[in-house]
Amino acid sequence: KAGVTQTPRYLIKTRGQQVTLSCSPISGHRSVSWYQQTPGQGLQFLFEYFSETQRNKGNFPGRFSGRQFSNSRSEMNVSTLELGDSALYLCASSLTGEGNTIYFGEGSWLTVV
Amino acid sequence: GDSVTQMEGPVTLSEEAFLTINCTYTATGYPSLFWYVQYPGEGLQLLLKATKADDKGSNKGFEATYRKETTSFHLEKGSVQVSDSAVYFCALTLVSGTYKYIFGTGTRLKVLA
Numbered sequence: 275k276a277g278v279t280q281t282p283r284y285l286i287k288t289r290g291q292q293v294t295l296s297c298s299p300i301s302g303h304r305s306v307s308w309y310q311q312t313p314g315q316g317l318q319f320l321f322e323y324f325s326e327t328q329r330n331k332g333n334f335p336g337r338f339s340g341r342q343f344s345n346s347r348s349e350m351n352v353s354t355l356e357l358g359d360s361a362l363y364l365c366a367s368s369l370t371g372e373g374n375t376i377y378f379g380e381g382s383w384l385t386v387v
Numbered sequence: 388g389d390s391v392t393q394m395e396g397p398v399t400l401s402e403e404a405f406l407t408i409n410c411t412y413t414a415t416g417y418p419s420l421f422w423y424v425q426y427p428g429e430g431l432q433l434l435l436k437a438t439k440a441d442d443k444g445s446n447k448g449f450e451a452t453y454r455k456e457t458t459s460f461h462l463e464k465g466s467v468q469v470s471d472s473a474v475y476f477c478a479l480t481l482v483s484g485t486y487k488y489i490f491g492t493g494t495r496l497k498v499l500a
Binding site for chain 2 (some may be wrong): 280317322324329330347366371375378379380381
């Protein structure tokens with residue numbers, strides 16, 4: 275059974291640009307959530323989607339957005355990149371998102387220069 | 388609000404030493420509790436979990452018991468190996484309503500041969 279797949283694994287962007295990260299969940303999982311990991315802030319919740327609907331959102335500015343498609347695949351977008359957006363972005367999937375175990379992808383390493 | 392507090396790292400041990408990583412939580416509801424492990428350059432992997440009071444999660448020689456009276460979920464291993472060197476995260480999620488996990492700051496473990 276394939277795990278959570280995230281693309282791209284590594285990317286470098288310039289301040290002011292935008293970036294789109296992709297996540298394919300484990301087959302049968304309908305909940306996808308995103309986390310930002312930085313050395314200073316640890317793991318911070320970005321948002322969660324289920325059946326193409328965002329059910330919860332963390333305390334991030336509106337530059338951070340996401341969406342989920344009918345096949346449960348998800349994307350997140352960060353516009354007008356800032357140096358502080360450099361981080362590991364982790365996607366996780368679970369069956370329903372309600373107390374289930376979540377399974378993480380290997381993450382997308384974003385560096386903003 | 389809901390939160391998880393982990394002991395500060397890094398923790399440095401000799402091979403075959405006993406490991407304890409403390410984790411306490413506060414939660415408005417009735418959480419499920421988890422330990423995740425992150426190896427260098429990778430995403431988080433589920434290590435063990437417990438969903439109700441007095442449950443003991445165990446995997447690969449690691450154990451943690453859900454203690455509701457002390458709101459704790461301490462991770463233990465009787466004899467660590469060099470391969471256990473990683474960052475360990477304690478986390479909670481509520482069974483319903485929030486659709487997100489809350490993570491501790493992580494504890495880096497280094498095991499010396």
